[in-house]
Amino acid sequence: MKKRVITFGEVMxxxxxxxxxxxxxxxxxxxxxxxxxxxxxxxLRYFGCDTAHVTRFPSNDLGIAATQTLQRHGVDTRHILxxxxxxxxxxxxxxxxxxxxxxIYDRFDSAFAHIAPGSVDWDSILKDAAWxxxxxxxxxxSQGAATVCREAxxxxxxxxxxxxxxxxxxxxxxxxxxxxxxxxxxxxxLTDYIVAGTTDLENCLGIGGGSLEESxxxxxxxxxxxxxxxxxxxxxxxxxxxxxxxxxxxxKVTLTSKEYDMTHIVDRVGGGxxxxxxxxxxxxTGMTDQQTVEFAAAATTLKHSIEGDVNTTSVQxxxxxxxxxxxxxxxx
Numbered sequence: 001m002k003k004r005v006i007t008f009g010e011v012m013x014x015x016x017x018x019x020x021x022x023x024x025x026x027x028x029x030x031x032x033x034x035x036x037x038x039x040x041x042x043x044l045r046y047f048g049c050d051t052a053h054v055t056r057f058p059s060n061d062l063g064i065a066a067t068q069t070l071q072r073h074g075v076d077t078r079h080i081l082x083x084x085x086x087x088x089x090x091x092x093x094x095x096x097x098x099x100x101x102x103x104i105y106d107r108f109d110s111a112f113a114h115i116a117p118g119s120v121d122w123d124s125i126l127k128d129a130a131w132x133x134x135x136x137x138x139x140x141x142s143q144g145a146a147t148v149c150r151e152a153x154x155x156x157x158x159x160x161x162x163x164x165x166x167x168x169x170x171x172x173x174x175x176x177x178x179x180x181x182x183x184x185x186x187x188x189x190l191t192d193y194i195v196a197g198t199t200d201l202e203n204c205l206g207i208g209g210g211s212l213e214e215s216x217x218x219x220x221x222x223x224x225x226x227x228x229x230x231x232x233x234x235x236x237x238x239x240x241x242x243x244x245x246x247x248x249x250x251x252k253v254t255l256t257s258k259e260y261d262m263t264h265i266v267d268r269v270g271g272g273x274x275x276x277x278x279x280x281x282x283x284x285t286g287m288t289d290q291q292t293v294e295f296a297a298a299a300t301t302l303k304h305s306i307e308g309d310v311n312t313t314s315v316q317x318x319x320x321x322x323x324x325x326x327x328x329x330x331x332x
Contacts, residue, residue: 003284004050005131006161008152009037009138010112010145011055011066014269014309016092023093023102033066034309036135036168039270042073043277043299043311047318049284052076054120054152058111062087073310079125085111092269095239101268105172113142120148122155131284132156133276134191135166136204139183140173146183153190162283166276167196169203180204189223193283195276197231216249227251228283230293232275232300240265242304246275246297248289255289257297265304274303274311278318298322 014034017026041051053075057063059082066087067077088107095101107113126132132152139146156163165188174180184204188194201207201215207222209215216229228250235243245259278299282292298321303311320326 003048004052004129005041005044005133005280005284006052006054006125006129006152007037007041007133008054008149009035009135010088010107010110010141011035011038011053011057011070012088012090012107012110013062013066014090014092016094020094020096023091023104029091032308033069034270036137036166036270036273037133038070038075039273039310040133040277040280041075042070043274043303043313044281045074046312047277047281047315049281050076052079052125054079054081054125056081056083056112056115056119058085058087059083063111073312079120081115081119083111083114085109085114088112094267097238097240099239101239103269107141108175110141113145115142115144115148117144117147117151120151122152123159126152126155126159126161129156129159129161131162131164131280133164133166133280134187136168136180136184136200137170137173139187140170140180142176143178146178146187150187150190153187157190162193163191164193164276164280165191165195166272167194167200167204168272169200171203181206185223188219189225192225193228193230193279194219194226195230195272195279212247213249213254217251220251228289230279230296232272232297242268244271244297244301246293246300248279248293250289255293257293260297260301262301262304267307267309268304270309270311271300271303273309275300277311281315294322295319 014032015029041053088110091104093102230248246257248255278296282295302313
């Protein structure tokens, strides 16, 4: 079975304050490189899949450093483009107790925002792939990014590649003269599996509903290519203590995972990407939907115990948590 997964999206430099220091306290910042779609590629690589990420970096040492980060995790970087402009940046202040975490974005006019239609040979990249993944962040960045994303989806459908999209509506990103409802419906119509809450479906498709089931049923009726809709439900007791549970709507029934009580969160950034990677792995390897939602919920739970944006856990670790084994033990 082919397990090659292609992801597409911006990778940014993450600058985070040490420990739980506030921005106004920090005298130094820790540097990492990550992006939602690339996080999925990295996580799937740790699950044993062959992955490649497509993006555009500045042709300077920061672009090289970001590329090397992906390479260290085993992600194929052969299809990355390079050019002028700058690296997108985001700043993270980790919250604790009742103080929320904060993120400040500085990604305007980035190298990725200038990606040009026709610059990626999607037919060559996707001809041997099993899966393509995108998120709603990418088409919100620029018209060029939206157009290149559409080119990828058209090529993926032509080659029989399964497609997933994390709709991930970000209101503040849509700044280039188009709205989500101008762009997202066509992209979603080409997608097989989506991660979306009721707010995402309303903002991107204009579909309202009292429940995820009602909204998902309406989305599937309007866009017949959609096979599954999934999302997580999070209860934030504090920055350090959340509860999380996942669901999949398959067009007929809602399947629900067990709930996880995460009492000492290390880093919640990238939790949704870990969940997405878990879903893709489950569907790609032939798990049932119930097994898939349980695997994805366990994967995102483990991510909350790991510093940085990416989930570096193995399939065996995720499956052990699903079974309730080795929880908090010292493994020798």
